[in-house]
Amino acid sequence: MERELIVTGVGGQGIQLLAKTLALAATREGRYAMLAADYGGEMRGGPSKAGVVVGDAPLQALPILPSAWSAIFAHHRFSEGVQDRLRTGAIVVANTPLVDPGGFRADLRVFAVDATGTAKAAEAPQASGFVLLGAYNALTELVQPASLAAAMEELLPPYRRQHAPANARAIEAGAAAVAGVAGVPA
Amino acid sequence: MTLQLLEGGAAMAEAAIAAGCRFFTGYPMSPFTGLLEEMSRRLPAAGGVCLNAESEIEGVNMTLGAAAAGARAATGSCGQGIALMQEAIAEAALNETPFVVFNLARNQQDYFQATRGGGWGDYRTITLAPKDIPEAVEHTQLLFHLADKHRAPVMLYGDPLLAQTRVGVDIQPLDFGPLPAKDWALDGTGGGTGRSRQIWTWAMGKANDPGPGPDGHWRAIAEKFDRIAALEQRHEESMVDDAETVVVAFGTAAKFVEHVVAGLRAEGHRIGWFRPVTLWPFPGAALRRATTGARNVLVFELNAGQMLDDVRIHADDRDAVRFIGGVSIAESGLSYGPLLDAPVIRERILGAT
Numbered sequence: 001m002e003r004e005l006i007v008t009g010v011g012g013q014g015i016q017l018l019a020k021t022l023a024l025a026a027t028r029e030g031r032y033a034m035l036a037a038d039y040g041g042e043m044r045g046g047p048s049k050a051g052v053v054v055g056d057a058p059l060q061a062l063p064i065l066p067s068a069w070s071a072i073f074a075h076h077r078f079s080e081g082v083q084d085r086l087r088t089g090a091i092v093v094a095n096t097p098l099v100d101p102g103g104f105r106a107d108l109r110v111f112a113v114d115a116t117g118t119a120k121a122a123e124a125p126q127a128s129g130f131v132l133l134g135a136y137n138a139l140t141e142l143v144q145p146a147s148l149a150a151a152m153e154e155l156l157p158p159y160r161r162q163h164a165p166a167n168a169r170a171i172e173a174g175a176a177a178v179a180g181v182a183g184v185p186a
Numbered sequence: 187m188t189l190q191l192l193e194g195g196a197a198m199a200e201a202a203i204a205a206g207c208r209f210f211t212g213y214p215m216s217p218f219t220g221l222l223e224e225m226s227r228r229l230p231a232a233g234g235v236c237l238n239a240e241s242e243i244e245g246v247n248m249t250l251g252a253a254a255a256g257a258r259a260a261t262g263s264c265g266q267g268i269a270l271m272q273e274a275i276a277e278a279a280l281n282e283t284p285f286v287v288f289n290l291a292r293n294q295q296d297y298f299q300a301t302r303g304g305g306w307g308d309y310r311t312i313t314l315a316p317k318d319i320p321e322a323v324e325h326t327q328l329l330f331h332l333a334d335k336h337r338a339p340v341m342l343y344g345d346p347l348l349a350q351t352r353v354g355v356d357i358q359p360l361d362f363g364p365l366p367a368k369d370w371a372l373d374g375t376g377g378g379t380g381r382s383r384q385i386w387t388w389a390m391g392k393a394n395d396p397g398p399g400p401d402g403h404w405r406a407i408a409e410k411f412d413r414i415a416a417l418e419q420r421h422e423e424s425m426v427d428d429a430e431t432v433v434v435a436f437g438t439a440a441k442f443v444e445h446v447v448a449g450l451r452a453e454g455h456r457i458g459w460f461r462p463v464t465l466w467p468f469p470g471a472a473l474r475r476a477t478t479g480a481r482n483v484l485v486f487e488l489n490a491g492q493m494l495d496d497v498r499i500h501a502d503d504r505d506a507v508r509f510i511g512g513v514s515i516a517e518s519g520l521s522y523g524p525l526l527d528a529p530v531i532r533e534r535i536l537g538a539t
Binding site for chain 2 (some may be wrong): 020026031033034037064066
């Protein structure tokens with residue numbers, strides 16, 4: 001079974017890092033992962049998308065996903081067309097208030113997460129992307145929480161090591177934000 | 187087995203090192219740069235040399251020199267940089283110096299460049315077009331073998347999706363069988379003996395050891411490429427036996443076509459697909475068999491119609507051949523535009539059948 005995630009947002013929100021963290025966590029668990037990044041030359045403010053696929057056998061998925069099992073909407077800008085690719089029952093993490101959780105198809109399972117507010121409350125204001133990832137993984141149980149934290153640390157360059165504790169708090173705060181909500185195991 | 191999450195370019199670099207590549211040159215150019223960076227990080231520790239050249243022309247000629255000395259050597263760029271390398275690639279083909287060229291291109295507009303020679307003289311370049319990163323890892327290693335087997339420069343033709351997508355891969359050295367000794371290599375052992383070796387495109391030889399000259403040499407080279415053409419054709423096909431429609435595509439685009447055609451077949455369409463794995467030599471006889479009885483032979487490629495020529499030459503009924511691809515470039519100029527997308531390809535196929 002291959003599980004696909006589309007992440008869509010704006011450059012600077014941590015889209016690529018959260019996608020890479022998930023793909024690396026799955027790889028470190030010995031599973032097959034694919035990460036297809038799609039962003040322009042801009043560092044910030046431009047469209048930023050990523051596709052992540054995780055499976056237990058060599059992957060068949062296309063690098064441009066025609067359909068997906070789940071999505072994270074970090075920003076409404078540049079997200080046109082993403083919803084059309086989600087299969088019935090797909091899990092959606094919607095970053096409120098930047099994304100209107102009421103603007104989705106009725107057949108999708110939408111979970112609203114105020115990533116910026118949650119990150120600030122966790123004293124990790126720069127890590128709203130990790131809040132979304134923590135919430136997403138708590139809902140889907142795609143990888144072990146410990147794998148996610150370890151992958152986040154592994155991806156930090158030496159000069160960013162000081163952010164590891166805040167990032168870890170953000171992942172946990174994201175998971176806590178959806179605690180008790182009926183999720184969908186992977 | 188340990189999976190590593192590697193960018194395609196890095197995976198190809200690791201595969202090249204696993205295949206024994208010990209000399210690499212390049213000049214940064216998107217989306218090839220990742221391969222060069224990985225080589226610069228990893229090749230020295232493997233006992234090799236990686237040089238960031240001042241230009242593509244300098245890089246390919248240094249690779250030619252290392253290969254002439256007997257090393258497994260490679261270079262690369264994207265299509266624009268490969269264009270600059272054509273003189274050296276032609277020289278290497280005509281003076282029989284084996285090395286690997288990676289064209290990690292921005293799209294599929296280099297099919298003619300890869301398959302029609304590109305420089306001067308009577309030669310072709312064995313070109314493999316992998317459909318995904320695991321296959322690129324295998325093709326990279328196969329190319330070093332084919333280069334040495336035939337004493338010829340060979341090419342891997344990839345694209346941004348192949349170069350920049352990350353996948354979990356386990357890279358192990360592959361064994362493709364024994365190769366002849368490099369008794370032609372300029373290893374310096376004959377210096378001063380009067381029997382020093384020569385690698386010379388014109389093959390005139392020396393006063394005490396005359397060569398065949400350009401006529402004899404270039405005839406032999408042409409015959410060698412005829413033998414390679416018969417020997418090294420590779421392809422993949424599926425569901426073509428009863429197919430009314432056969433879709434032909436190469437590289438990453440073929441993986442998309444494979445996905446779309448499988449879906450259409452599941453819906454009851456009598457449709458199959460054909461993929462040349464070697465762009466040169468083109469698997470013409472196999473394409474003819476695969477398209478026998480087909481009413482529609484659809485060609486999908488991300489260019490104005492280049493492989494289309496080869497499909498028209500070899501399809502069982504050339505009147506059945508129709509082009510459903512096209513030029514489609516991202517706004518940045520660095521990758522594909524919206525045409526390379528499964529739903530769009532599906533509409534193109536349905537619209538043409």
